[in-house]
Amino acid sequence: MEPDAQLVEKCIRGDGPAWEELVRRHARRVHNLCYRFTGNSTEAEDLTQQVFLRLFRTLPSYQSAQGAFPTWLTSVTRNLLVDHYRRTKHERMTDSIDDAMPVLEERHSAARTPDRLAEAVELSQQLQRALGRLSPELREAVILRDLQSLEYNEIQAVLQVPEGTVKSRINRGRIELARVLKEMGVRPA
Amino acid sequence: MTWDCTITEDRLSEALDGMLSREEGAAYMAHMASCLHCQELAGQVGAMLERMHRLEMVPEPPQLSEEILQATLGPREQKHGWRQWFGWTASLWQPRFVMGAVTVAASLLIVVHASGITPGKFRRLDLNPVNLLRTANRQAHLSYARGVKFVNDLRVVYEIQSRLEPAQEPSIAPTPSTEPPSQPSAPNPREKSEKKQPRDRSQLHNRTMFAVVLAGETTDLPNAILSRSAR
Numbered sequence: 001m002e003p004d005a006q007l008v009e010k011c012i013r014g015d016g017p018a019w020e021e022l023v024r025r026h027a028r029r030v031h032n033l034c035y036r037f038t039g040n041s042t043e044a045e046d047l048t049q050q051v052f053l054r055l056f057r058t059l060p061s062y063q064s065a066q067g068a069f070p071t072w073l074t075s076v077t078r079n080l081l082v083d084h085y086r087r088t089k090h091e092r093m094t095d096s097i098d099d100a101m102p103v104l105e106e107r108h109s110a111a112r113t114p115d116r117l118a119e120a121v122e123l124s125q126q127l128q129r130a131l132g133r134l135s136p137e138l139r140e141a142v143i144l145r146d147l148q149s150l151e152y153n154e155i156q157a158v159l160q161v162p163e164g165t166v167k168s169r170i171n172r173g174r175i176e177l178a179r180v181l182k183e184m185g186v187r188p189a
Numbered sequence: 190m191t192w193d194c195t196i197t198e199d200r201l202s203e204a205l206d207g208m209l210s211r212e213e214g215a216a217y218m219a220h221m222a223s224c225l226h227c228q229e230l231a232g233q234v235g236a237m238l239e240r241m242h243r244l245e246m247v248p249e250p251p252q253l254s255e256e257i258l259q260a261t262l263g264p265r266e267q268k269h270g271w272r273q274w275f276g277w278t279a280s281l282w283q284p285r286f287v288m289g290a291v292t293v294a295a296s297l298l299i300v301v302h303a304s305g306i307t308p309g310k311f312r313r314l315d316l317n318p319v320n321l322l323r324t325a326n327r328q329a330h331l332s333y334a335r336g337v338k339f340v341n342d343l344r345v346v347y348e349i350q351s352r353l354e355p356a357q358e359p360s361i362a363p364t365p366s367t368e369p370p371s372q373p374s375a376p377n378p379r380e381k382s383e384k385k386q387p388r389d390r391s392q393l394h395n396r397t398m399f400a401v402v403l404a405g406e407t408t409d410l411p412n413a414i415l416s417r418s419a420r
Binding site: 016019020023024027028029031032035041045048049052053056127146147152167168170171174175177178179181182 | 198200203230234240246247248254261
């Protein structure tokens with residue numbers, strides 16, 4: 001598989017198939033990040049399109065010395081998500097957060113029995129609802145670390161905050177999330 | 190280094206992610222061994238993380254990449270012919286959907302077969318619930334009867350085979366040699382079989398007698414039944 005940096009170079013030179021490959025390779029990651037953060041499938045789809053439109057325009061500004069391409073892409077996505085969050089803050093306060101939360105799917109769920117599957121879906125819904133009750137700063141830190149599996153230094157690059165702040169946000173986010181889950185009566189797995 | 194509950198609350202994630210130094214890790218473990226509050230906190234957060242790490246990526250909508258490419262590269266090359274009409278089926282070729290479709294088809298096949306509907310000779314009357322029930326009942330009885338017959342046939346075949354096999358053994362034994370014995374001092378291995386022969390013959394005789402008796406019993410069996418029923 002061709003490395004991202006080479007694909008980006010080709011894209012900058014106007015290579016259409018390279019751009020197509022880049023989109024297909026990263027669309028799922030970007031969509032997931034938007035989906036976890038907003039909790040709404042339609043919004044996530046729109047935001048993913050916006051991310052790639054912005055990426056298409058700003059791709060020439062990417063330099064591999066800045067860091068890995070996925071980290072840079074996550075950074076672009078996160079900035080767009082923050083903008084979106086600020087823009088829609090008022091609308092969201094009037095909505096029920098429970099309605100907006102998506103259903104997370106559990107790995108290897110196909111191999112489970114219907115009972116276990118139903119239990120897993122319920123637990124996932126509870127987890128997603130609990131995530132929605134965190135502040136945006138803590139939520140994005142937890143999502144980047146525990147759902148997008150980014151390293152601490154990558155999160156630092158995405159959020160553009162000091163390492164200590166990243167550690168603190170991840171730690172507070174996790175403890176807060178565990179506390180919310182306990183309040184909701186969710187048993188430890 | 191001393192570790193207390195406040196430090197646990199500040200640095201629990203670093204401990205769970207294995208980012209503490211050796212000295213810090215030892216202090217953390219020592220504190221954990223004695224502090225129930227911190228044990229409970231670490232247990233809750235650890236279990237939650239385990240659950241979160243099991244969550245998988247949600248698949249993006251199938252048309253998303255295509256829409257992005259259209260928005261960035263302009264209108265894409267239009268598909269012509271049958272691809273234009275059946276292009277939407279590409280999104281159906283997912284393992285989950287295919288498995289579901291196969292299961293439904295297999296279930297339908299079983300139901301149709303059990304209800305006795307033949308696709309070539311289908312009539313409207315076949316869908317009458319009474320007819321469906323009757324046919325299903327008939328099919329069930331037929332299947333059961335075929336199964337019973339098959340088992341019985343097998344039993345008879347094995348019975349005949351087990352009776353015949355011992356009777357064939359003597360024919361496998363080597364034929365007696367017509368050559369005169371060469372040296373009395375060097376025993377020929379064929380002599381052993383010759384010595385065995387009388388015993389084999391007597392066995393064959395016994396079995397033949399058994400077969401004759403059995404045949405006699407079988408021929409007398411209808412008479413025996415008749416005489417018993419007459420009583």
